[in-house]
């Protein structure tokens with residue numbers, strides 16, 4: 001059995017951000033809290049969003065307090081502001097942290113009287129909370145990686161425990177304008193691109209894949225393989241940005257159905273314990289995931305090997321050859337190793353306990369125990385220095 005989702009309309013194309021006001025009006029928004037981060041505010045993109053909203057007669061207030069990994073404290077702060085100004089809608093504009101914070105604010109503001117932030121972000125599928133509907137939202141990504149504009153989850157950090165948690169909330173519309181990513185720095189381009197790549201990989205090896213997410217994930221991988229190095233070398237290449245924007249959004253739609261799993265459990269462990277950016281963690285763990293899964297289920301990776309232009313003469317050589325090809329790709333686009341970042345092998349291995357506790361890892365088609373996860377994490381350090 002398969003389940004496909006069509007979560008919200010996606011308005012895609014260069015210049016589409018200028019239609020934000022018309023899209024917001026159609027959704028009945030009258031007073032928007034625009035959620036962004038200071039670095040994005042400096043690019044002038046939020047001004048374009050504001051201008052478009054104002055031209056459509058919609059009031060706008062701005063919250064630019066977003067921080068990396070979307071701490072719960074910023075969700076509370078933003079919700080307080082949304083309530084005090086009487087906002088009836090939230091627009092997230094920025095990278096993954098801005099979008100997830102905006103989604104979290106939209107849900108918390110309508111539920112804060114009855115539910116603590118802790119309860120809201122520690123989603124328990126066995127015992128789901130009955131929550132009031134969130135304020136209406138539009139998500140406008142300015143990077144090509146997160147896919148959060150097309151998923152039903154906001155990843156929020158519990159600042160007491162440093163755990164990456166999640167709540168169920170989705171956008172009413174997404175505006176994916178590839179031109180917003182023109183000129184984005186080489187490192188952020190590489191990190192976010194590999195986040196999207198890891199979403200695709202984990203879709204393919206999920207215990208519940210489906211033909212919809214497989215098709216989108218493979219198309220997205222193909223675009224990332226071809227265009228991510230181009231965008232890293234030439235941040236203003238329009239064709240590369242166009243394809244990476246599609247790739248990131250397709251990957252988001254794909255993992256909305258098929259779900260990320262052991263790779264993200266490991267990336268979250270590295271992020272929560274060693275505070276490395278999410279995209280680096282995703283890039284570094286993906287070869288370990290491929291090696292594990294391709295050994296047990298080589299048929300999943302035939303098309304991926306073709307995308308990487310590999311000549312595979314036997315299924316036995318597929319896992320190592322493909323994992324090494326992804327490591328070479330990481331090196332080509334400038335992903336640093338854990339050693340480059342100043343971490344020891346022991347520090348990397350110390351994150352295994354956290355990864356083991358991340359239940360999302362059970363979504364992988366190949367089960368893992370502590371020994372398997374330790375081996376996968378050791379490869380993150382040993383096989384990429």
Ligand SMILES: [Fe+2]
Nearest residue numbers: 195199278282
């Ligand atoms: Fe991710």
